[in-house]
Structure formats: C-alpha cells, structure tokens
Amino acid sequence: MPSSPLDNLARIGQLKAEPPAQVEFDGLLRSGQVRLADAQHRTLSLESRFDLAYNAAHALSLAALRWHGYRSENRYLVFQSLTHTLGLEPAQWRVLDQAHRKRNLAEYEGDLDVDEALVEAMIRVACAVAERTVALGPVPQEPA
C-alpha cells in the first residue's frame, strides 16, 4: 500500500524497507500484549511497570511498522512512525517520546525517576497502539 511519509523516511535512510512476515508480526504483537498486561499490575514497582510498558509500546509499535513493510533499529524512529502507521495523535506519541528520553537518561545517569502520570499515560497509549495494531489484520501479501 502506498504510504508516502514512510517511503520518504526509507528514502532518507531513517527506515529500512522489508516485506512484512506474519510470524514476526504475530510474535511482536503477542510479546507486546503480554508485557502490556503485566505493566498494569499495581503490585509491581513503578519502575518495573515503566520498563514493561515501554517494552510493550515498542514491540507493538514495531509490529505496526513491520505490517507496513518497514523496520528500524532505532526505537525513537519506531515510535515516531506511529503517526503514519496507526494515525496516532501527537499528544499520544509525545508520551512515548518522553518515556524514551527518560529511559535513555536513566541509562546514562543510572537513576530512573518515574512518575505515575507517565506510566499511566504509557499504558493508555500502548493500549491504543495494541488496539489499532490488532485492527490492521493479517499482514498484506506481497503483490504477485
């Protein structure tokens, strides 16, 4: 399917074009859904829920990107592509943007200072991403 913003990102080397594979898509979707469910366990620490929600959001966002026939090793770009792959609203994608920065900062500074507003927002956004990714249906077959 023609998706010119994604095509453009591939042309400038931000994304790689690669035909989607159903097995990979299913695996990412399942992995994302499992983590998303776990992220909602309030008995876990906020830090763990952050990690789970972050990884859920990434797996689900990558599934959507793969469905469209692209991939990227860059997590930021995977999140950024959500406006094109699933029509995610700017306010939703900015939540993932903040989560991504926070996670990077934690890796450099060794201290993850997570707040509830962010984790709850990440879970809502990841739920929206999961719903829309499921709604994409089976991966499109390559034109014969």
Add this chain to the structure above:
Amino acid sequence: MGIKATRKPSPRPRKPVPAPARTSVADALFSATQQRVLGLLFGQPQRSFFTSELIALAGGGSGAVQRELRSLEESGLATLSRVGNQKHYQANADAPIFAELCGIVRKMLGPADVLREALAPLQNELQAALLYGSVARRSDTATSDIDVLLVSDTLTLEQVYAALAPAEQRLGRPVSPTLYTVAEFRHRQAKGNPFITKLLAGHTLPLTGGTDAFLAAG
C-alpha cells in the same frame, strides 16, 4: 488595560455592546502577526529562520508574514541572508533597539507568557506549574527544550501535551512537561529528591496563580 477606564462615556445611550475581551499589553502594541514574527525572531535572536519556517511557525497567512519580514528587514530590525534560493531572517543584533525588543518579547511574548496562556484553560486542575531549566535561567539556545513542572491530581499527560501544543507551535520549540500528583511532589520534596531539590533551588517562573502558595506550603 486602561482603555476602558480612560474612555469617556458615550454622548448618547447606545445599544449595549458586548464587553470587550481583555486586551493584553502585546495585543495593544502589536498585531497578531507581528506578535508571532517578533516573538520568534527576538525570542530566539541567535537563531536564523528561513521564510517558510517562519510562515509555518507563525501560523498566519503567508502574505501577512512576508509583509512583516520585509518591513523588519527594510527597517534594519532584522537581517536577511540568502542561502541558495532560501531567504534566512534573523534578529539584527546591531539594530539600535535590539536589546529593548528582546526585552519586550521576553516579557510579553516569551515562553512564560505563551505557556501561561496555554495552561490557562487547565488552571483549575493545576496545583502548581513552574518553568525551570535553561529557559528560566535564560541560558537557553535555539534547540533547548522548554522544561515545565506541573502538579495535578486530575490531568493526564496526554491532556497536558495537547494543551501545550499551541505554545510549542508559537515558540518554535518543544516543551517538556513533567507531571506529578500532589502526593508525588510532596513526597519528593520531603525526601530531598535530587531533581526537585535542584529544580526548586534554581531559577523558576510560576505559570499559574496558585503556584507560589503551593510551593510555600510544602
């Protein structure tokens, strides 16, 4: 301000007119397009903008923005340089009133004012809102994020991002909000959390009316 008070009563009774919207100082002095263009150029005087960028950021009609740019350039308030077939505009640091204009923009059209306006609709749900970081310290560069700390028990982060979007557009820079509940904020304050301690010890600007009282109550 002051316009209503100094206006003489009408000589004869007229049909009641709707109360005029409160006029800001910026509205009294500059047209909407001028505010946007001056705010961008003199709000980030070290940055040069190309025409289409200014048109997109100012969000007005392209003709109106280009007219402002032309008169700013002709008056020497802004400089124009050409890179290929692109026109780049920048505030002219050699203009005699450069410093004054930067001051006016900072006071009337700067990040704090634009943010206050953007957050006004959420005021009742915000216990505190603070501008901090490089913008509050005035050591920001063209690429600096605008850091904002918000305290609310009811707002979601998505609502905050949606409310801040027009401010980001006007300022031409991303705003980075951190949103705490009252309990989270008080807990960090009491525990001497490094982020909050450093933030409160540094330069900050309150963005809502109740902010100072909220912080003092901690």
